[in-house]
Amino acid sequence: MQKLRVTNFSCIKYADLETASLTILIGPQASGKSVLSKLLYFFNNILITLHNSAEEQLSAKELGEAIGADFVRWFPPSAWGARIFHIRFEAGPFEIKIKRKGSTTRLSDKIQVSLAPDIRVHYEALLLSVKTATETTRSQEFGQFSSKSWEISYKLRRENEGRLEGILGEAYVDFQLFVPAGRSWFTSVGKAISAFEHGGLLDPVTLDFGRLFTNVRDRARSGLPVDSSATEQRLRNQLTVKLFGGRIRFEREKEYVEADDGRRIPFSVLSSGQQELLPLWLVLSQMSNDIQSQRRKISPTMLYIEEPEAHLFPTAQSTLLDYLASLTSDERLRRSMIITTHSPYVLSKFNNLLKAGSLGFGADKRQAQKVNEIVPRISWLNAKRTRAYAIVDGTLTDILTEDGLIDGEYLDAVSGEISKDFLRLLDLEYGDV
Template sequence: MISKLLVKNFGPIEFVDLDLRNVNVFIGPQASGKSALAKLLTILKAPRKFLKTQKLGSPVNDSKIISFIEALEDYNISSFLKKDTEIIFSSELHDVKYSNGQLDYTPKLLQKIDTIEELNLNFADNKNALILLIKEITDKFIFINFKVQDILDKTDKNTFNPKSAQYLSKENTAHIIEVLRKTEMDLSTNTALYIPAERSFINIIKNSSLNLLLNKVPIPKHILAFGAEVEKSVIHEIDLSFLHENLKYKSVNGEDRIFTTNEHSIKLIEAASGIQSVLPILIPVLNHYGSTGHRSFVIEEPELNLFPLAQYELIKKLESTRREAYWEDFGSIHTYTTHSPYILSALNNLLFANKVILTGNHSLFRKDERLSFEQHNEIKDTVSKIVSSNIHPNSFTAYQICNGRAESILDEESGLIKNNYIDEASDSLADDFDALLNLNKQWSNS
């Protein structure tokens, strides 16, 4: 899945033009604007969440702008707006453009649905045009495709095809429109979740929410929205053995507990900070893994409170539960912001694992062997014994944000991460140690 985000003159951002895929990473020093970009991405991925009070298709008006600014306020980035701010987000589903203080929202899929509805008024004359339009949509939205096929031909479990297209009628087109509208609404409203750095805070406030409300404690809305998402989840048990042997999370009668053995457990708020930081990431991600549809997770600093190896294990766990978003209504997108050399190296290991699998496949091709499904799986299994997940470089982007600009740190030729600020920082530490050694040598010899 490809989307684009262009931002000019927004807070510390001067100009960035990002090509985004299924796994995205933003690195950069403090206050470089990487979190602002990640928050913008969350807001613009599901714009109907903030535009839900608007009448769609209405001309640009003040209330649209107000609701956009309110969304920025929810994420504490409204003061980043400047007179000459320009923001453009573009995806298969919609385009959003903020420029000259005006907001334009172009719901591309919705416009196609409106056209289908219009053409259906005179079905007999427009059948071929309708088939073409429905095909255009079903090529990019797999669940819509399955549903359309099911409406047209229940006996054929295939995807939408020329044979099933022949069953299209005015009535079932109306039914298809209903499905399209429902899916479109869901994708434009509920697909994006920002998992903030303050995530462990929700474990603490969960049981005191009424008191906090009563005392009007100002908690940023995006944190509350995130807390509500975690609360909605139907995940009741998570294996946390990657953090510590036998460790398990269980929701027991609505209470979050951490089990250190089968018999012994403690309250989540009593658990180590790493556990409190990891669970609010895993709960929504695993909840989506068990369901259909598409979701975009922006995970701010996944490394928080974690020992280096646990950071690596967390990335492997998150990526092994990510289903590739080949279609616009399927799988998930993970966008990470990080300062951690371990997170960056973990993702690089996953990229290299994918490359090694390809090398294994090619080595069999070179021997003039036809690569069977079993052989391919054997190669994958051998690699996954070392690294349990992998990322295709075509699904991956990585940017370093600094001095208001963004620069890709993915080497196009090798598909691996190239030199970057985090690695330079590691070397700066070594530089200082070298300088101290020199002084020490000089003074001990004098």
């Protein structure tokens, strides 16, 4: 769908990544998983906001300069490392390259941004259409904020989005959502997120999520009706009870989980795992509601979820991963997802879902039903629409084998250390027997 190639950037020595409906990145802490996912988010943001750049009347040259300035803001030079780096992003025929200026003996904090001819041609046509629409609005003496002016602008934006989707095909992303690690902070901070916006204390990705989560909480407090199908709402309610031990409630300034025994547990005293899960759960629920309420053509969405397993017991992890897999299993919903993890358990769980898919998809009704009794069909994964990578010593490695499963040797390597130690202790205990 999309491709990202990174050389000598931050802690990444080399990475050649291709996204799919579900892309899994595993590696130790501080290995570069977040760097890669945030780079993808950054480049997709460029394409999503092209129309905004045209409305600001930025020339193609100024667009490149703006991209460079944003890159430095998102990825501070102090974190680049002591090497010349190259980054290349591809979405269909569109290609964006970013290179650090300088030499190996004299590094620079400046970068060079290169836009492929296809992007330039598209952007210049977009810029011309926006200029023409602006002049038309002025010539007909519509006020800048008149309803007619907004109507023209909205129609033009939709037309240009349709044109961009036609060019990029499956690589097109209309909306993206990045759910960072450390989410429990948002559960406790509440509306105070606004206090951090101007202090430079949070990176742009975290701020984006904070604003969205604040909006979701406000909508929940307002009591706006939920517009999702009864089946989907019932499923989410069941999962909510399973994961949180009760129903999530909002009453004006009160937010709590109502347990089956009548206890009301404020968000601030939920378990660490529940506080970490709550922002992710509420945002995904709201996104599903919005899709149901639109009742129109579904736009391609990219989800980035860091460490979904954080602070959760394995059975809760399994339940959550089943749900996340179900979000990408229906091609009609046009969702893709990138998950980062350092948990071998998460990798093993996805391997089970891949195995279920290989046995169930295309099987006869009897066989498919047997698989469904073990793994719900809605969570089966198709290997052709899945990618799995591991970061080892700064290098990204493809760990999905030709038979559509995650490399068994890698799974054994990352999960076998504890077993090896235990066997060595047994040898020590019974070695003389």
